[in-house]
Amino acid sequence: MGWFHALQVVEGVCPSARLSDVVEPWFLGGGKASAGGTTFEKDVVVVWTPKGVAFHETIGDALFAGADGPTKIALVAGRTVDNPKLFRAAIKAGATHVLLEKPGAPTVAELEAMAAEAKAANVPVFMGFIKNIAAYVTDALAARAKDPGATVLLESRNDYTKETLAECFSRNSEGLLKNMAVHELALAAQFFGMRADNITSVDLDADGCECLTLGGHTDFSRVDFTLFNDQGTRVRIKADRCSGDGCRAVVAAADGTLLYTRDLVDEAKAKQVQARMKEHPDWLGYLITQEAEYAKLKELCAEHALKGTTPPNVATIEIGIEALKLAEYLTPVIKAKLGA
Ligand SMILES: NC(=O)c1ccc[n+]([C@@H]2O[C@H](COP(=O)([O-])OP(=O)(O)OC[C@H]3O[C@@H](n4cnc5c(N)ncnc54)[C@H](O)[C@@H]3O)[C@@H](O)[C@H]2O)c1
Incomplete structure (x- = not known):
């Protein structure tokens, strides 16, 4: 899912957004030598690096180093069980907005804790309910x-x-x-x-x-x-x-x-x-049947994040x-x- 979201931004389908960074903990980490890791290196890293995209195995200080302006959206699309950790790390690394894939976390308690932390950091969270x-x-x-x-x-x-x-x-x-x-x-x-x-x-x-x-x-x-x-x-x-x-x-x-x-x-x-x-x-x-909706949701979020407004109908x-x-x-x- 994360690859597809990034692809749509790289291909310019969401004109209000530019892809600055990709964080891939598995295919750049433990799964690097797997078939998926090899494909990721060949089809994604090699192709997108010349387009100005930085790749990271983990979220750290280098995230958003190549961002164009103050609005930095972290699109969090790891496995649901991993998303709370990625979400927190992205906010710590300077995300001003988060687009969080559904369901966001495995439990209500975890998602409530994430909402409280985002609120304290003044970071609006949009959800990937297309x-x-x-x-x-x-x-x-x-x-x-x-x-x-x-x-x-x-x-x-x-x-x-x-x-x-x-x-x-x-x-x-x-x-x-x-x-x-x-x-x-x-x-x-x-x-x-x-x-x-x-x-x-x-x-x-x-x-x-x-x-x-x-x-x-x-x-x-x-x-x-x-x-x-x-x-x-x-x-x-x-x-x-x-x-x-x-x-x-x-x-x-x-x-x-x-x-x-x-x-x-x-x-x-x-x-x-x-x-x-x-x-x-x-x-x-x-990915194909819902292609237009994935693009529309990201564009709405990017467009409204830039304006500091709330994207209509997008789930909080x-x-x-x-x-x-x-x-x-x-x-x-x-x-x-x-x-x-
Ligand atoms: N909005 C939608 O319509 C929609 C559709 C599909 C998935 N999702 C959501 O997107 C998120 C990601 O889903 P997905 O289908 O891309 O998951 P996925 O498991 O295919 O990939 C997510 C990440 O998991 C890691 N990973 C992959 N293989 C691994 C392995 N063998 N061991 C350990 N880590 C591995 C990689 O870092 C990868 O980027 C989930 O929260 C899911 O609910 C949303």
Whole structure:
């Protein structure tokens, strides 16, 4: 993920940003001799160094030495478990803003501590929840605004198979709700006012839920639930690890009339996505399907950091905390309802 974010900046897709530094603790450190380390050296270090990018194994005083001005954004995209440490080091090294990849930290407690430290250092933190700025979601919110009684469904799909699911469970051991559906939970927190302490009921669609133990990890392979809060607001969230790559928002009136439905990759975007997949068959699918949203989020953050303003709709670390709180609340609730 970090490589892709950096690539977009190097390629000028985010005109308000310039890439000054890359910190790569693994491929410039313990993993240097691995296949990934060799590729990183050949395809990234050798190619980007002449473009003025400095490479570091760790975050230290040299970070930002080549920055153009006073605004220094640290984009933190290490493994979730490593991100709290990288986040702190980046602020210590002089970052004026942080763009923190979701979910930000493995637990609510860690993310709360990070938020407090960033606040004390006067460093705004933007979070990498790209769906919060994606058109398929903002247009769904506009459709719902015309009919506040309408139900919104937020759906997320991955293309793992039964064969690859165990590896997915082990690599994303924080679980489906914190790792995958945390995007939808962030939307629920930011745009629907859902909070772990204001949920009045969680309705499950049992057919849309499955909890499995694979390779010693117990997690959901799919979930389908509707949250209701004390304001009378509801939102339905579906996430499935094994049903093809995609995201969708659907808005339906109380009588079931369909008011809006749109996929992240709609018909207009499908041809472009297919062409990019042919150009880059080795890239992970979501880097291509969500390419425009990754660029848009970074550009919004860079543009507003330069102006000292708040990027519209971009999730703050406080929203990230609420999303993680929802995940920590819902995981045992859904497991209990499923008898898992
Ligand atoms: N916003 C999104 O849509 C989105 C999508 C994917 C990932 N993410 C987030 O981005 C962050 C990074 O995810 P990722 O998929 O790039 O993770 P990753 O594990 O592929 O890479 C992250 C870093 O881990 C280190 N690393 C790689 N292999 C290692 C190994 N074998 N041993 C030790 N360290 C190793 C490297 O320093 C690498 O830069 C996570 O927080 C994730 O949740 C966000």
